[in-house]
Amino acid sequence: MNRPFPPSIAFRKAWLAGFLLLAASPVRAGLTAGQLIDQVGISQADVARLQKGEIVSYSVVETGSKSLATGIAMYLKTAPARIVEVVRRGELAARDPDVTARGVVPSGAGVEAFAKFAYGRAQVDEARDLLNVRPGSGFNLSAEEIAGFAALKASLASDDDETVAEAVSRQYRSVLAARLRAYRSKGLAGMAAYERGDGDKADPAAELTDAIRASKLLGDRFPGLQKALLGYPAEMPAGAEDSFIWLNRMVQGRPTPILVHRIIHAGNDGALLLQSAFYVGHSYDVSQTLAGTVPYLDGALVFYSVRSSTDQVTGLGEALKHSIGRGQMEKEMIEKFRALKASVKG
CATH class of the missing domain: 3.30.530.20 (START domain)
Known part of the structure; x- marks a missing residue:
């Protein structure tokens, strides 16, 4: 969106x-x-x-x-x-x-460093948007990250608000940990592009x-x-x-x-x-x-x-x-x- x-x-x-x-x-x-x-x-x-x-x-x-x-x-x-x-x-x-x-x-910290990052019940609409994310300007995500949210959606056994918020929070913590790990390892060269759709990237x-x-x-x-x-x-x-x-x-x-x-x-x-x-x-x-x-x-x-x-x-x-x-x-x-x-x- x-x-x-x-x-x-x-x-x-x-x-x-x-x-x-x-x-x-x-x-x-x-x-x-x-x-x-x-x-x-x-x-x-x-x-x-x-x-x-x-x-x-x-x-x-x-x-x-x-x-x-x-x-x-x-x-x-x-x-x-x-x-x-x-x-x-x-x-x-x-x-x-x-x-x-x-x-x-x-x-040396991993995904555990982002334990306090979470979507609550009040932000479940944002979490659902991520669960259904597509290339575009609504979110800054790479093709791989978008695919990760799509796979998460396919794997969910329940569509209730609490399950969605918790699952998307876990997935985004993984995105943040991977982004930070890539930057720490390669600096600017480790920053993945954002998919904007129709072949466009930021x-x-x-x-x-x-x-x-x-x-x-x-x-x-x-x-x-x-x-x-x-x-x-x-x-x-x-x-x-x-x-x-x-x-x-x-x-x-x-x-x-x-x-x-x-x-x-x-x-x-x-x-x-x-x-x-x-x-x-x-x-x-x-x-x-x-x-x-x-x-x-x-x-x-x-x-x-x-x-x-x-x-x-x-x-x-x-x-x-x-x-x-x-x-x-x-x-x-x-x-x-x-x-x-x-x-x-x-």
């Missing part, structure tokens, strides 16, 4: 998850606020606005018709460590209410590769981190730590499994987070996040940029769809920054 969605909903939720992960882990940024301002292209007029405490946006290069990207920045008269403290102590109303389950996937690996390569901030200032993302599972550069998490997030009323590869570069003078959502169950294909906080004047400069790939901004009226999508993304991101500012002052 194909269900249109406002792109900004998915991206807003991706933003919140990224910011929470950032704020929970202080990391060495490796550049000054001035260098950052120049690198991302914040104008002098916007620098003046930043210093007055306003939130400003900056352009982020989009990599094609499916790409939607933007960035925002804010100056807070507090140390980066205080931003970390605010989130750690729960002072921000920052716990995403749409995340129904989450977990860290340790090295290539999340190519879309994520384009997003990573498009970041001049990464390429110019952190080439080792960029290389590590593109070449994973190559060794991380010194000072960088990577981990994997999974989320079950409600997007337009639909449970959405998301697999995330996170890289953090640590220190006491700031924070840098790289986050690749390399598998998303529906609505958008992939996303690439670059976020951080560095000392600035007598406080901290907080910045965040995201590139996401979605079919929802292509086709007739593409330019308008992109403009509306970016505007919605910025508006929602700004609301979160305002909440952070209020919590820091409080």
Whole structure:
């Protein structure tokens, strides 16, 4: 079943998850606020606005018709460590209410790491859609994964809601475990294409590769981190730590499994987070996040940029769809920054 969605909903939720992960882990940024301002292209007029405490946006290069990207920045008269403290102590109303389950996937873990991912009785319609899934844009699944759900349907002895929800949950946990295992083993090369029907496929690996390569901030200032993302599972550069998490997030009323590869570069003078959502169950294909906080004047400069790939901004009226999508993304991101500012002052 194909269900249109406002792109900004998915991206807003991706933003919140990224910011929470950032704020929970202080990391060495490796550049000054001035260098950052120049690198991302914040104008002098916007620098003046930043210093007055306003939130400003900056352009982020989009990599094609499916790409939607933007960035925002804010100056807070507090140390980066205080931003970390605010989130750690729960002072921000920052716990995403749409995340129904989450977990860290340790090295070597299998399907058991996804034990808390499940469709409940309230989501049985979603489970039934998966049981009857066909190639298309309603779900991001490979041909093999679609065949797996078809085989599951044929094997079910009962069609009651509880049986369907439990069986589909088990099957999807296997999909997530296999997707994560393939990425851990082969990186971008291990990402299976999504079947769209009529011979069409979406290539999340190519879309994520384009997003990573498009970041001049990464390429110019952190080439080792960029290389590590593109070449994973190559060794991380010194000072960088990577981990994997999974989320079950409600997007337009639909449970959405998301697999995330996170890289953090640590220190006491700031924070840098790289986050690749390399598998998303529906609505958008992939996303690439670059976020951080560095000392600035007598406080901290907080910045965040995201590139996401979605079919929802292509086709007739593409330019308008992109403009509306970016505007919605910025508006929602700004609301979160305002909440952070209020919590820091409080």
